[in-house]
Amino acid sequence: MHNLVGDLRCPIDARRLTMAAKNPSCIRLSTIIIAGLEPNAVTQQVFGLPNNSEQSAFALRHGTTFERVQCRNSAARLLQALQQAGILDKEDGRVLDLGQLPNSNPSSSVARIRAAQPRIAETERALRAKAGRSVDAPNVILQPHLRLPLGDGEEPSVRPDLLVARSGEARYRVGEIKSAPALRHLTDEQDIANAAAQCGVYAVALAASLRRLGLSAAVPSEAVLVLRKPGSFNGVATLQRIDRDIEAARRVLARHPDTLHAITEILGPDQTLDTAANVLRLPAKFSGNCRSFCSLWQVCRKESRSHSAPAVLGADAEELLGPLGNTQRARELMAGAIPSNELERDIQRRLAVYRKELGEAAG
């Protein structure tokens, strides 16, 4: 298990950052992500719970095959999807595939950082060419590398699936390739929301790269999502607004140095996250949605139950009973306990009204 202080500078990837953005008030999750730990590893190794984030090999294989099919033969299928959607014109066919550079899958983190350097340089060269409206600037950059400033001097790199721009445009837009099926109004909203959240992080990184290069830092507020056409490996490209996702990513990144400071204050110097006690000292914010993205949800739910937190009864309970802090007190008030302040009196009155109504409704 990692030492927290030593691991504060671990690289952060977009997927994990979006995880933190889904529950920004959860210090426990932010800490684990910033420390470069996998929430699933903490769940298994620190709390001894079974692996609950195992992925089906069917899904993994399907996803990688789809991405590979989109990128092979000079991204012929991808270009076709982008042109069919009107995102690129017919003559926009220049592709820069940085996945083709040697040493694309390094095993160690040091090798990864070293391998990223030429890719970052290539990406920045393409950004400059595009800003200068050079005719040689690629229309599609596959596997570009962008620096993501964290606000504390550290700049890990993130890797969008693609950057796309027409020949006449001076700016690229970020894009993601997802093997989720495009089913019109029946497309899974969660798939789209996750992809858009990732694109938000990439857009922040793209803006930072442009700023560093002395170019206009405005990036398009729409991202390109390439989904799978059901029953085939052809792509369906679409533009998705990501303004809110960009803002969410910015907020999470802006909080990064504060979070580091808060962690050190909570845990004290030289403390590590390899004990359950230390992890539990970090304040968590459980909500029902946590189960859809965080492996620690069972730990936090158990803890919330033991503290009688209103959140275990859902968002409505949190809204109504949040000021009381726990459901135990709410039950006491409902049973006729004397309220200690105006707030409790108000909640007691409301609970009494609704309990009476419930009695009438349910008989």
Added chain:
Amino acid sequence: MNELKVVARLLAQERGEAVRLTRERSYPLSDQPMVLVPIVMAGASPSLFALGIGDGIKPCHVHVCAEPRNRDQQYETLSRAASDMERFLHVWETDPEVMPQLITSGADASRLCLVTIHRMTYAQDLRIRLVGRRLHWLDRVFEQPESTALLDMPRAICELFATGQDECADAHLGAVLEWLKPADGQIYDRVLRVEDSPVSTATDPRLDNGKLIPLLQAVGQAEEKGDSSSSNRRRAEIKRIFHEEVGRRYDLIRQALSVCRRFPGSAGADYIQHQDRARYERNLAYVANPENLLATGLSSNAATSTFLARELRAEHLEGLMLRSVSGLRSVARLSATFSSARRWIEASATAAARPSSIIRSAPLRSGSRFGAVIISRSWMTSRLVFVCWISRLTSRARRWSRSSSPAAKPNQDSRRSVTSSNWQSRSLPPNALLERCGLLASVCR
């Protein structure tokens, strides 16, 4: 915010068992529902691994496709499923009293069923296509408040009971049913155990990685070698796995259905049933002619019209369903004005069904900002519906604004006070509401 449910959740948490929310069921349940249990290959949605079909009482038929990535095998499975579905459609078509209804194990399953129906609607095989065309209308009523033709069981049961857990946990039908069992002090352990078995449209990744992938590979290898007996053995094993998986989900639906049937249907349920039956018959009449085409999606005008109509229906249904929640509230909401609005909605729906131009005036209450509007096409109907809705919102907001202002006389009549409490419960401050009405009115104009 639903405070009634919060109180019920508090009580359920204390008791360790679910708490009843109502005496009546606010949605209809068909005597002959078609219960569908789809399971897809992870990552390859909407390719079906299995589709269970039953009536919610007798055991279900399970149609398994051992290799969902093979299109021929997929359509062969759909063809078998179509003949099963045909039995239900026959009952719905011959008995006008039976409500056409499709029941699933969750919102995800409902979505997947619609995708499957969509595939069937445009299939090459005529038998599949005929079934798909007759069910295609479900796509238009999905998530509409005025329809329960496509019902997911967790949502249905959570309208009747409150559990002592959050709403995301309520999406697991098995967990909800555990809360319905008598308290034994072990509720959280029991819930944890059932949560381990997925009831969604995908199989457990451990099952995929541990059993299904090796079996599928073995089938492929056996077929390459021409070893049919080995291939058949593996296929039978895959079938057995999916019979178990579908059966588990189907049993949960059966249990949930029997609980829901114990509640008598409310006035709202009767209304929904009538509406769904009417929609089904309209669609049936339309698709009877094979020349009539079915659009794969909605045009922007039609989408706007659907959205607006749906908003008004939500209001309307809310009024009807409050009868189940509180008699006191229903007195306020089901006022004479409201009843006349209901009659008008029904009349305008009939008008919309007729192609000719009809001039009709809406029975708006005095002081309303909008009057008669000409209806000529269905989108105009929706526009009229929208106008009426804005008018109602405006007058309500004004009334509540008056009643909640410090200068207002307290509780001039019970109707006003209860109505204002309804608005409060929906967390809409008077100014915000008036602003919303103004905005909508300007859009409409």
